[in-house]
Amino acid sequence: xxxxxxxxxxxLIFGSVTAAVPLLLAGCGEQVSEKAGVMNIGxxxxxxxxxxVGFLVAYYEESFWLGFLAGALAGGVVAFVVVAIPxxxxxxxxxxxxxxxxxxxxxxTALLQFFQFSHSYPRLPDxxxxxxxxxxxIRIIGPGLFNHQGLVYISVxxxxxxxxxxxxxxxxxxxxxxxxxPAALDAAGIDVAMTRTVAVVITGLLAGLGGxxxxxxxxxxxVPLMSNGxxxxxxxxxxxxxxxxxxxLGGSLVYGACLQATTAMQVTGIDIPTDVxxxxxxxxVIIILVAxxxxxxxxxxxxxxxxxxxxx
Amino acid sequence: MTQxxxxxxxxxxxxxxxxxTLMPVIAALxxxxxxxxxVGVNPLSYYGLVVxxxxxxPYGLQDTITRTGxxxxxxxxxxxxxxxxxxxLGTDGQYLLGSLAAAVCAxxxxxxxxxxxxxxxxxxxxxxxxxxxxxLPALLRAYQGVNEVITSLMMTFLGTGLCAVLIKLCxxxxxxxxxxxxxxRFADRLPHMFxxxxxxxxxxxxxxxxxxxxLLVHTSWGLRIQILGANPSAARHAGFNVNRMTTLVFVASGxxxxxxxxTDLVGSLGSLRANWTPDYxxxxxxIVFLSRLNGWTIIxxxxxxxxxxxxxxxxxxxxxxxxxxxLAFVGLLLIFFALIEYLDKRRQLQMV
Numbered sequence: 041x042x043x044x045x046x047x048x049x050x051x052l053i054f055g056s057v058t059a060a061v062p063l064l065l066a067g068c069g070e071q072v073s074e075k076a077g078v079m080n081i082g083x084x085x086x087x088x089x090x091x092x093v094g095f096l097v098a099y100y101e102e103s104f105w106l107g108f109l110a111g112a113l114a115g116g117v118v119a120f121v122v123v124a125i126p127x128x129x130x131x132x133x134x135x136x137x138x139x140x141x142x143x144x145x146x147x148x149t150a151l152l153q154f155f156q157f158s159h160s161y162p163r164l165p166d167x168x169x170x171x172x173x174x175x176x177x178i179r180i181i182g183p184g185l186f187n188h189q190g191l192v193y194i195s196v197x198x199x200x201x202x203x204x205x206x207x208x209x210x211x212x213x214x215x216x217x218x219x220x221x222p223a224a225l226d227a228a229g230i231d232v233a234m235t236r237t238v239a240v241v242i243t244g245l246l247a248g249l250g251g252x253x254x255x256x257x258x259x260x261x262x263v264p265l266m267s268n269g270x271x272x273x274x275x276x277x278x279x280x281x282x283x284x285x286x287x288x289l290g291g292s293l294v295y296g297a298c299l300q301a302t303t304a305m306q307v308t309g310i311d312i313p314t315d316v317x318x319x320x321x322x323x324x325v326i327i328i329l330v331a332x333x334x335x336x337x338x339x340x341x342x343x344x345x346x347x348x349x350x351x352x
Numbered sequence: 353m354t355q356x357x358x359x360x361x362x363x364x365x366x367x368x369x370x371x372x373t374l375m376p377v378i379a380a381l382x383x384x385x386x387x388x389x390x391v392g393v394n395p396l397s398y399y400g401l402v403v404x405x406x407x408x409x410p411y412g413l414q415d416t417i418t419r420t421g422x423x424x425x426x427x428x429x430x431x432x433x434x435x436x437x438x439x440x441l442g443t444d445g446q447y448l449l450g451s452l453a454a455a456v457c458a459x460x461x462x463x464x465x466x467x468x469x470x471x472x473x474x475x476x477x478x479x480x481x482x483x484x485x486x487x488l489p490a491l492l493r494a495y496q497g498v499n500e501v502i503t504s505l506m507m508t509f510l511g512t513g514l515c516a517v518l519i520k521l522c523x524x525x526x527x528x529x530x531x532x533x534x535x536x537r538f539a540d541r542l543p544h545m546f547x548x549x550x551x552x553x554x555x556x557x558x559x560x561x562x563x564x565x566x567l568l569v570h571t572s573w574g575l576r577i578q579i580l581g582a583n584p585s586a587a588r589h590a591g592f593n594v595n596r597m598t599t600l601v602f603v604a605s606g607x608x609x610x611x612x613x614x615t616d617l618v619g620s621l622g623s624l625r626a627n628w629t630p631d632y633x634x635x636x637x638x639i640v641f642l643s644r645l646n647g648w649t650i651i652x653x654x655x656x657x658x659x660x661x662x663x664x665x666x667x668x669x670x671x672x673x674x675x676x677x678x679l680a681f682v683g684l685l686l687i688f689f690a691l692i693e694y695l696d697k698r699r700q701l702q703m704v
Binding site for chain 2: 079081122126130132133135136137139141142143144145146147148150151152154155264272273275276279312313315316318319322323325326329330
């Protein structure tokens with residue numbers, strides 16, 4: 041295949057977008073809870089759980105959309121039970137809980153996958169792509185950007201919707217207040233714990249949805265530990281984006297492009313170990329952190345539990 | 353003092369900490385046992401096999417003791433950083449690169465100088481590389497205020513990748529079919545002890561852990577670290593150079609993790625395979641928490657965990673349970689640890 045053929049280039053763009061969607065959803069989700077003052081180190085675990093449950097449901101129910109729904113719900117439920125209750129209500133250490141969540145999910149999903157699928161390695165059928173009329177006819181870009189599974193468009197809409205919510209709604213303001221000055225929110229008569237709980241559950245829903253997309257559409261298969269650090273990258277993206285979902289969108293596309301570089305290099309015949317490619321996104325993130333680390337701003341009360349009546 | 357008061361004091365002073373430490377372990381064993389039941393494995397026979405092959409079997413026991421070596425060095429690495437309130441979660445990357453450094457140095461140095469000197473140099477080299485890998489997250493945390501949990505985790509992903517790439521591209525032993533470094537001959541490794549297969553690296557690791565603990569508990573230097581961890585702004589007011597201390601402690605923690613890798617390599621591994629990721633660091637994190645940052649307790653827990661880790665290798669072969677089970681177990685342990693800590697704190701508040 042010639043390197044610069046239209047088909048090849050558009051398939052690269054297509055792959056980048058597909059790889060970016062889980063990160064976009066998870067990163068946007070993480071932003072919601074970071075804004076509200078909860079550091080969700082367990083994002084990786086939520087993505088992985090969404091991936092497992094999404095795949096399971098999509099495989100047995102033979103419906104991608106049911107899989108997405110189930111993945112999102114699984115993420116939301118685990119976020120509520122394992123993050124919201126311990127960290128927001130009981131003021132446990134957010135880092136310990138986040139790590140524990142990730143470890144448990146990694147272990148459990150891998151264990152279950154081993155007993156259910158490791159002998160057959162079932163794959164899901166190809167997804168139905170929805171071309172956007174007119175736009176999808178553009179050369180190269182059309183098939184790459186405007187001919188995707190439905191959730192891709194929805195996730196972009198979610199990203200735009202979140203930035204509108206952050207900017208124009210009371211709920212968005214409450215989130216920011218819960219993260220930077222929870223006492224003020226409390227004084228205004230709004231329940232800080234409830235605001236943070238809602239934020240954490242939204243994170244779980246979006247991360248689970250992203251995970252379900254990763255296994256159902258991205259891979260068509262669930263393999264143990266398949267999220268491979270995407271959750272941590274999502275946390276950094278949310279951190280660097282300073283509350284702007286649009287930057288998460290850009291960042292996740294860069295991440296997707298990094299992953300697609302594998303294919304490109306293999307086709308061009310550059311023989312380097314795949315480990316280099318797997319390192320690429322992390323290297324990029326570290327370089328960005330070194331360059332812009334000072335600018336990454338986090339809410340003042342991030343990671344600090346709030347107790348009712350504590351006006352400080 | 354009456355009899356009942358004495359018993360009460362004994363209970364609070366000795367039994368309560370033991371109970372607080374054992375409860376999370378028991379809870380985690382029960383819940384992960386339920387998981388085993390769900391996938392159709394009898395948890396009792398699984399645990400039985402684990403104890404049988406990790407503790408009672410003489411060869412298993414030797415492996416178990418050898419396994420405590422790297423874990424204890426990683427434990428001292430985490431002990432230093434956690435006491436200073438620094439979340440060095442990148443010990444896996446530091447460990448791997450440390451052992452790669454030793455794997456590159458040791459076989460090449462052995463012929464050119466006396467054996468002990470060559471091994472010591474390789475170990476120093478490993479700990480140097482480990483500390484270098486911790487430097488970036490340390491500087492980012494100290495001077496840029498970037499959360500070190502994330503950066504150190506990312507450095508682990510980078511470190512594992514880099515290690516594999518370096519082995520495949522630069523340090524590969526051409527005689528082997530799989531990418532692997534030159535092997536250190538058995539005769540050149542750290543000596544075994546008392547005719548067993550237990551490497552003397554374990555004694556070294558034990559000494560390092562005990563010395564680290566004593567330094568942290570009994571010196572002014574240790575007190576400074578503790579103040580830094582308990583309250584950074586108090587430390588700043590007391591006139592500490594917080595930024596420099598943070599960097600130094602982080603780098604020291606990295607050096608110990610690198611040393612863990614190097615000691616493991618010159619002691620028992622001998623050579624490093626590409627894409628081998630033992631993830632020891634992540635499993636030691638819960639242990640260090642569970643010990644409540646106490647070096648003596650860490651030793652006990654690391655031994656217990658090594659039994660689980662070696663025993664489950666055998667049990668997983670016989671009963672067909674993949675080793676991922678350990679991940680879930682360790683995660684559950686952390687959750688129950690946090691839960692019991694919370695319940696205890698609440699009870700104490702109510703008693704006052």
